[in-house]
Amino acid sequence: MVLPSVSVPLFAGLKAGVSFAMIGVIAAEFISADEGLGYYSMTSTQQFDPSGLFAALCDHRGDGGGRSSIIGVFERRALRWQRI
Numbered sequence: 001m002v003l004p005s006v007s008v009p010l011f012a013g014l015k016a017g018v019s020f021a022m023i024g025v026i027a028a029e030f031i032s033a034d035e036g037l038g039y040y041s042m043t044s045t046q047q048f049d050p051s052g053l054f055a056a057l058c059d060h061r062g063d064g065g066g067r068s069s070i071i072g073v074f075e076r077r078a079l080r081w082q083r084i
Contacts, residue, residue: 004081011075015068022064037063 029038037056044052 007078008082011071011078014071018067018071019064022060022067026060 026038026041029036030042033039037059041053041056041060044050044056
């Protein structure tokens, strides 16, 4: 059966893709946004506001961690057959 053998690399790619997607979104907001977390963190950096930058970074971490944990839930459900 092909599906079980493909599922492990599929979920590894999804986890890596979430990280790269977040990096792409933040970089795009740095360059061309007028609002959003990337814009807020760039503005905080330019205004020497460490507390604002820390808040934006914590929010970025929460977003990425939340998305990664959602993928982890689906992975555990899909890979119940695999011994860990």
